[in-house]
Amino acid sequence: MAPEQTLEYPTPPIRAEAVPPTLPRGGEMREKEVQPEHRPATPWETDAHAAATALGLFSIGLGAAEIIFPRAIAGWLGIRRRQILLRALGAREIATGIGLLSGRGRATWLWSRVLGDAIDLGLLAAASQLRHAKSRRIAAVSAAVAAVTAGDVVASIRASHRAVHTRQSITVNASPETAYQFWRCLQNLPRFMRHVELVRPEGERRSHWVVSGPGGLRLEWDAELTDDQPNRLLAWRSLPGSPVRHVGSVEFERAPGERGTVVRAEVEYAPPAGRLGSKIATLLGRDPSQELREDLRRFKQLLETGEIITTEGQPAGRSQGTSWRYDATVRGEREYVRF
């Protein structure tokens, strides 16, 4: 059946909280073309990469020694008849080493090294109790392992907090003009960005951002527009002195066949190390690209229907209408799970 019945419903008004200020056309200082594939690694990433590679090679070397010369090593430590255990430890070292060199899931592999170190230290302590143990040598080896552990911990923490870069796009049933204007009116951002509590424009290019998250986390920073091409593109970055280095851009491109506008957003965050850094990491979640995707989805909903659909507050045969396991994720109380 052709949809011959009229499919016309009253178009909801877009409730822009404020009218975008008219801007002189900018564009002189777009820092760099942010291209996901060829973007230069941040200093963070370069450091973490070097450390991981070194530790990976070390793991493989040590593992090979344990597998090839278990008898010699055991003899030297005075713990004969423990060759099989040594070989197993060697296999573990090699697996971690290969994992580290593969470059994927680096933080996880580094943390698994820390865990391995802890096991080694425990085994060494137990070995020193054996009858023929050479306790001097075991103590020396323990000290060396402890030093390596410290290095592993530092590298793991750094790798866990590397800069986050992500890019997502969505198609919106609205003109590039409408989409651009809604976004350009920066006060609108908190309406669809889940962690952004407030954006206050301060003059033509500067704005003040307040971001909040789980555990009472609250961060503020100043940002500036680095590019503003009406109906085409917006780019911004945080100003020096902000707790998170943040760069972002959004492009509006007319979709082929008069099918609305493709909105492409790209953001990068480089949180600092230490406690604050790890708090910020929880804010970004395990899946930052999913966060960005949900932000864009809410942007689309606002433009197309004028509201964001929710089930918050509906009845159910349990204490809460929404499900902790599934719906809470979208509300920001829980991380995205992998299916």
Add this chain to the structure above:
Amino acid sequence: MKAACWYGKQKIDVVNVAEPRLLNRHDAIVRITTTAICGSDLHLYNGVVPTMERGDILGHEFMGEVIHVGSDVRRVKSGDRVVVAFPISCGQCFSCQHGAFSHCENSNPNAWIAEKMLGHSPAGIFGYSHMTGGFAGGQAQYVRVPFADVGTMKVPETLEDEQVLFLSDIFPTGYMAAENCNIQNGDTVAVWGCGPVGQFAIRSAFMLGAERVIGIDSVPARLKMARDGRAETINFQESDVYDALMDMTGGRGPDSCIDAVGMEAHAPAMIGWYDRVKQLLMMETDRPFALRQAIMACRNGGTVSVPGVYAGWIDKFPAGAMMNKAITIKTGQTHAQRYMRPLLERIQSGQIDPSFVITHRLRLDDAPRGYDMFNHRDGCIKVVMKPWS
């Protein structure tokens, strides 16, 4: 208010819950006068649809009276008697504006879950797991209807609830299944499954010009209802379906085949156990026995239309038959809103009275019994419930 809630596999309870309120500006609250149990609800009942939670209110086939509307609702008002379409659709997105209401891009708050499982998300659906939004359903005394302007249709006072209730789902579903067959004069259409969806598919296929319709099932009462609708029938427990179909169609095979069974198909012993074991071990989420058979039996160049619900993965899919025979496959959750008005006209003009499928009329309090009977099938074809008696 009272509501039928899901508490696990084959565990339904009618409990007291809070009354729904308006949550979005396009919402309406409907006081439900009649509601039904759908074959799709049986997939939830039997625990084969992921992302259900204890306490979810079930039900996506319901109608009633509008008692509150949100500030942006324009076409319906308090006091209107309406039928509600089962997909929740915004009316503004690309899909909705092309009549693909069950693909609405703005009505599923949990679209991300569905995207992970299916690649793209369908629309939100009432009472149908959190993957389709976790919306409270309509086997209850009241329900909140988001995007009420799009999802509700006023019905004339001259028609009884039971005559218009199925415009919410199964009548449009059977009709769209037949429409997807692209029926030409003289065509033969075979319909796997003579449940409520199959029954409407049979009658719709005749309305759209099929010359012969063949219904396939094993439940005598359902086969009889199919014959009452002018179909010929095959009992798949008594004869080999492929052989019977070839015999009936002179070796050519049906021009179109409709799979109105879905992911919990019954199958003869060996192959049936194969799929059951795989489903148990989560190596396959759906049991596609009817679908395989439909593809094998369909004539060269014919169409296989799949209204039966599948949720995940299947095994032993006859790709060779599909390719070599140049089969067209058409599927989908029904774009119910698109069919409600034209099908209402068919009811008004007396071409069909959808209440023929009803075999059981219960109170909402009897929902657990209703689910059990419908699941056992013998003699029970469609259950409707009255929430206020």
